[in-house]
Amino acid sequence: MISSFRESKSDDRRFYIFTATKTLHLRTDSKRDRVAWIQALVSTRSLLPLRPLNDNLSLVPHDLSISTDRLKKRLHEEGINDDLVKDCEQIVLSEFSEIQGQLKVLCEERTNFLDTIRQLEAYNIESETSGFHGDYQLTKHECSSLGRGNSECSTTESSDDIEKQELEEVSYEEGTLFFDTEEYFTEPAVSCGSVRGAMDHADDLQETKKQLDNVEKIHSDNEDCDSRYPQIERRKKLPDPVEEVKGVSLWSMIKDNVGKDLTRVCLPVYFNEPISSLQKCFEDLEYSYLLDRAYKYGKEGNSLQRILNVAAFAVSGYASSEGRHCKPFNPLLGETYEADYPDKGVRFFSEKVSHHPTLIACHCEGKGWKFWGDSNLRTKFWGRSIQLDPVGVLTLEFDDGEIFQWSKVTTSIYNLILGKVYCDHHGLMHIHGNRNYSCKLKFKEQSILDRNPHQVHGFVEDLSGKKVATLIGKWDDSMYYINGDGSGKPKDCSPSSSATLLWKRNKPPPNLTRYNLTSFAITLNELTPGLQLCLISGI
Missing domain, CATH: 2.40.160.120 (Porin)
Structure with a gap:
């Protein structure tokens, strides 16, 4: 998924695509080709825009529902009166609604977490590629003032x-x-x-x-x-571990x-x-x-x-x-x-x-x-x-x-x-x-x-x-x-x-x-x- 893209300021044929974990450095054959690439990326971006961090899109379908018809039929076959059947139906719907709410919150947290990671990395990459362009020169006068042990x-x-x-x-x-x-x-x-x-x-x-x-x-x-100095024979391998090392995530x-x-x-x-x-x-x-x-x-x-x-x-x-x-x-x-x-x-x-x-x-x-x-x-x-x-x-x-x-x-x-x-x-x-x-x-x-x-x-x-x-x-x-x-x-x-x-x-x-x-x-x-x-x- 593309997080962002940007044209080069020094080369009219080069542009960059920033993803969550990589930076693609691309260079076209001509300036016209780069324009076509940028237009294609812009049109694609308009179809699939980035979700903001406060967007509450959920992975849970909005039309998710539950049917209690089989439950009511079974209760009626056992001779349960209508009032008790309605109470049982209400309990089931209430429990389902609570579980659905918890699932929705978990999915929203997961979506926001992935969006946060993606946008943090995209922001980091963009901020550094458009940041400070400094340099320094080492002159003879500066070097002459350096002491041998001084830094x-x-x-x-x-x-x-x-x-x-x-x-x-x-x-x-x-x-x-x-x-x-x-x-x-x-x-x-x-x-x-x-x-x-x-x-x-x-x-x-x-x-x-x-x-x-x-x-x-x-x-x-x-x-x-x-x-x-005498010749020193140095070791060729590390000592064997005293006990088995257990992996950690x-x-x-x-x-x-x-x-x-x-x-x-x-x-x-x-x-x-x-x-x-x-x-x-x-x-x-x-x-x-x-x-x-x-x-x-x-x-x-x-x-x-x-x-x-x-x-x-x-x-x-x-x-x-x-x-x-x-x-x-x-x-x-x-x-x-x-x-x-x-x-x-x-x-x-x-x-x-x-x-x-x-x-x-x-x-x-x-x-x-x-x-x-x-x-x-x-x-x-x-x-x-x-x-x-x-x-x-x-x-x-x-x-x-x-x-x-x-x-x-x-x-x-x-x-x-x-x-x-x-x-x-x-x-x-x-x-x-x-x-x-x-x-x-x-x-x-x-x-x-x-x-x-x-x-x-x-x-x-x-x-x-x-x-x-x-x-x-x-x-x-x-x-x-x-x-x-x-x-x-x-x-x-x-x-x-x-x-x-x-x-x-x-x-x-x-x-x-x-x-x-x-x-x-x-x-x-x-x-x-x-x-x-x-x-x-x-x-």
Whole structure:
């Protein structure tokens, strides 16, 4: 059922259809076609208008009635006088009328509840797509004032500036194209010629395989253990549960909290995964070797490769969210978490610095770079879905003084009542640099008919605004880049020879549980032999 629809302000061929749980982004072949679509939707809307919240339409038929003829006939056969028969008939009609009234009230409550959910979600979608269109620029002067451990530019005072911005209002979106990673890089092109096209495609596959091998080699090189530290053997699976876990209905827990802030709603421990929010922040550093590579490229004077690897790192933090439907534990105020991974060359520290709102600050040091930021979530519950809007800025500083800053995109969790629960990340990510390049990435929102979800598309531009590289991929799989603005991508030939792999997601562990933790997440709260000695006795 359509809740509302709206034309795009920046594209005369694009329009949007808002349903209770999805937003359809549609683009016609011409302006005339869009007008025809809008007219058809308006005429359909006039036939099936939205019911207001105070509408008392009932699912109970108005002509519902009951007959007492059989009852009167049976009583007369038993020799009951007419007065007693009329009394019995009146009792039956009175009971039926009461039951009918109760049924009508229940149906009205159900109708109003569904209408409330539908209109709340429609209002939320429309208000955000027509809301604030702000942006900010990171200047050299601002970056020079940043301390290495200071996060003045990472406070939440300018949270309005980093809210999710309307997708169609961004200038670069006018030429945005989306490609399925697997189809884009591995499908043979029929129109490229028969035998020669097949041979070229085989060469392309071989080259892609070499790229994968190179990435794995670089990954292994970056994860070589520092000679100053002993090699630590980390666990491969979670400990077995002590007792069987009994399922709990999520809807029964949150049905009375529609439209409320879920950070203040207490849920059973069944819905928690065995890590805290402090540890979950460290999951974004799973692919820290990308930052090591970026630092090396910068030292060699290759600023373009540096920001490409930074962009791949910003996307890679979402890969661990695939299939993760449980929430992390909320730490105590002042609680800290420290991780030392000499095999990765990183040291990480996080602390909960505010309780309401929940605010977590983190700091990490790697091989030639430092990473810090603060994390806060604004949650909105819309009946059948939950929307998580991150608030805060992440900052990456290399030892040579180059700084990048970005904010995370919106996360939505769908099908809380019916269907398979799944999450999606959507919105715009601006990676602002203080030197030669900046990057814009768009996380495409998954639609109902989308066969290729989780797509990410973006580009790198220089100080003059010229697009120098194009990025494509999926946030749960891999990221590639092509030199140039990507406008000349052929449709009839496989362009894998011109595309270079930046990042590939690690394989999941063999012993998956209902938490779907990655191999890296499994090790976050592991007590290694050295840590066992640091525990206070009696705790």
